[in-house]
Amino acid sequence: MFENLQDRLGSILNGLTGRGALSEGDVSAALREVRRALLEADVALDVVRSFTDRVREKAVGAEILKSIKPGQMVVKIVHDELIEMLGGEGVGVDLHAAAPVVIMMVGLQGSGKTTTTAKIAKRLTDREKKKVLMASLDTRRPAAQEQLRQLGVQTSVDTLPVISGQSPTDIAARAVQAAKLGGHDVVILDTAGRTHIDEPLMVEMADIKKKSNPHEILLVADSLTGQDAVNLARNFDERVGITGLVLTRMDGDGRGGAALSMRAVTGKPIKLIGVGERMGELEEFHPRRIADRILGMGDIVSLVERAAENIDAEKAAAMAAKMAKGKFDLNDLADQLRQMQKMGGMGGIMSMMPGMAGMKDKMASAGLNDGLFGRQLAIIGSMTKAERANPDILKHSRKKRIAAGSGTDAADINKLLKMHRQMADMMKMMGGKGKGGLMKQMMGGLAGKMGLGGLGGGMPDLSNIDPKQLEALQKQAEAAGLGKPGGGLPGLGGGLPGLGGAKLPGLGGGFPGLPGLPKKK
Numbered sequence: 001m002f003e004n005l006q007d008r009l010g011s012i013l014n015g016l017t018g019r020g021a022l023s024e025g026d027v028s029a030a031l032r033e034v035r036r037a038l039l040e041a042d043v044a045l046d047v048v049r050s051f052t053d054r055v056r057e058k059a060v061g062a063e064i065l066k067s068i069k070p071g072q073m074v075v076k077i078v079h080d081e082l083i084e085m086l087g088g089e090g091v092g093v094d095l096h097a098a099a100p101v102v103i104m105m106v107g108l109q110g111s112g113k114t115t116t117t118a119k120i121a122k123r124l125t126d127r128e129k130k131k132v133l134m135a136s137l138d139t140r141r142p143a144a145q146e147q148l149r150q151l152g153v154q155t156s157v158d159t160l161p162v163i164s165g166q167s168p169t170d171i172a173a174r175a176v177q178a179a180k181l182g183g184h185d186v187v188i189l190d191t192a193g194r195t196h197i198d199e200p201l202m203v204e205m206a207d208i209k210k211k212s213n214p215h216e217i218l219l220v221a222d223s224l225t226g227q228d229a230v231n232l233a234r235n236f237d238e239r240v241g242i243t244g245l246v247l248t249r250m251d252g253d254g255r256g257g258a259a260l261s262m263r264a265v266t267g268k269p270i271k272l273i274g275v276g277e278r279m280g281e282l283e284e285f286h287p288r289r290i291a292d293r294i295l296g297m298g299d300i301v302s303l304v305e306r307a308a309e310n311i312d313a314e315k316a317a318a319m320a321a322k323m324a325k326g327k328f329d330l331n332d333l334a335d336q337l338r339q340m341q342k343m344g345g346m347g348g349i350m351s352m353m354p355g356m357a358g359m360k361d362k363m364a365s366a367g368l369n370d371g372l373f374g375r376q377l378a379i380i381g382s383m384t385k386a387e388r389a390n391p392d393i394l395k396h397s398r399k400k401r402i403a404a405g406s407g408t409d410a411a412d413i414n415k416l417l418k419m420h421r422q423m424a425d426m427m428k429m430m431g432g433k434g435k436g437g438l439m440k441q442m443m444g445g446l447a448g449k450m451g452l453g454g455l456g457g458g459m460p461d462l463s464n465i466d467p468k469q470l471e472a473l474q475k476q477a478e479a480a481g482l483g484k485p486g487g488g489l490p491g492l493g494g495g496l497p498g499l500g501g502a503k504l505p506g507l508g509g510g511f512p513g514l515p516g517l518p519k520k521k
Contacts, residue, residue, distance in 0.1 A: 003384075005037060005038070005041040005294055005513070007040075008037035008080070009037055009294060012030055012034055013030075013071075013078065013215040013261045014326050015030070016071035016074050016075065017071035018074060022070040022071060022290070027074065028056070031052050032054060034052060034055070038051065038052075038257075038260070038445070041255025042312075044264070047260065047264045047265065049087065050264075054081050055074075055077055077296065078139075079291055080286075082294060083287045085263070085292045086259070086285075086290055087269050089127065090269075090285055091244065091269035091271055093124070095128070095130070095186065095215075099184070100133070100187045101187070101215050101216070102215055103188045103218060104189060104209065104218070105189060105190050105213065105218055106205055106218070106220070107193055107232075108191075108215060109195050111192070112274060113191070113220045114144065114147055115140070115149075115151070115248075115277075116149065116246055116274060117190040117312065118152070118157065118474060119281070120188060120272070121134050121152075121157040121188055122155040122157060122279050122280070124186055131173065131183065131185050132157050132158065132187070132188065133179045133182060133184040133187045134158070134159045134160070134187075135148075135159070135171060135172070135177065135178075135187065135189055135190065136149075136160070137171050137172055137191045137192060138193070139167070140192050141192065141193075143191070144190075146162075149162070158182070160175050168191065168208055169204075169207045172211050173212065175214050181265075183505075189208065189214070193206075197232070205239070205240045207397070215244050216244065217240060217243050218245070218271065219233055219237075219244070219245050221258070221262070223248055225246045227257065227258070227261065230266070232243060233262055243268070244270070245263075245266070245268055246270075248272065249272035251276050256466075263287075265439045271285060273285060296518060319335070327427070328420075329390070329391070330383065330387070330389075330391055331380075333419075334377055334380045334388075334414055335377075337376055337377055375412060376408040377401060379408055379413055380416070382401075387402075391417055394417065396410075447460075
């Protein structure tokens, strides 16, 4: 997501921040490159033009050219304008209406409407504790109604029983009535799509809208269609009147031009983005966080939210108890690797860490990718219970058997064991006596940097924290210099345990502030 734009803008702006003073020519040259980068990212021409004009207007002012750090001021202006272009503040799905709140999903065929309907239903059920009813109005596509029913079973969300022969408008009316009788809070109508916009489609959408009176009309668009998605949004808005956008397949689009253009061109907020195939891989669209990611400033808040959703608190607590004793076996290592996979793998985590976005390519070229995790888990899975608990008993004959069972070789097993030894040593340091162990010192230092001094034993439990507090935490992190490109996290260096460089908590007891860190004794 936004990888191309991130790389281009990162190199352009890094060139500015390294300069002692900036002339008007320097700013103009940089803006030409920014303009080219945005056009290559498939951002609409008129959006690019207005963006660069606004940045130029602010960046050639006297206060910039005479500023102590003019390069950083230009970065700040670009950052602020990016947020403005993406919509300022994030807007979620609006449920402030009399129950049942009707959400109508519209879009072309193949954009991911049915899957997105199920993802939104699951999100509202799990996060908002709403009782949701899903109804398929797609009578044309073969098995479309059966697909939604299967997704309903998969996500444990109610679906409207199918009655053959009914028209889409009749199904919509029946869905709203069934939701009222069933005590549902929300009803989501999954409408039919076409391969292109045509008059019968628009007439059908208008009839369904008239019959069901939806509170939200969400346009589902495939981000890979680029600028055509912008035209699609404009047409649907003129004929039906959409309230927001949902972009799917954002994980597969390295450019992201559609996301940058759609809000600016249509004036409609992007409410959600699909970042994967699984039911839980749907994120709220936060302009500030997306701008931070594009400029390589990381996205600590989203990382913490993702960690809070995926980390098992009981396992983390058990890990903390083991850490306190300085114990760390291969079962623990496997748990940590699975935890990282759940959070989006190494690439997903790196893209959200401040100043770490550039590490992804270096790590990939060194062979340190998510495929490595799979091989390491296969190796651990091929061991006996005794071998996982006590790796020291692994001699040549055992390694030969494990290599055959996991489809690897002795060198891979030796690398894994070396990584485990380094991590086990780190655990001993963290659980050590003296000044409270390495982990306590490290987390205490991070807490102090973020204005959370006095915590000593670590960061607060972020798994139950309010989103507004998370945003405040992000601002504290930025003020402390953690959100700047290349800022990194204090005391963490930037490496991963066993991969050379400094160590990063998260492979040893969770991320900062999550349940499982050793408490102050």
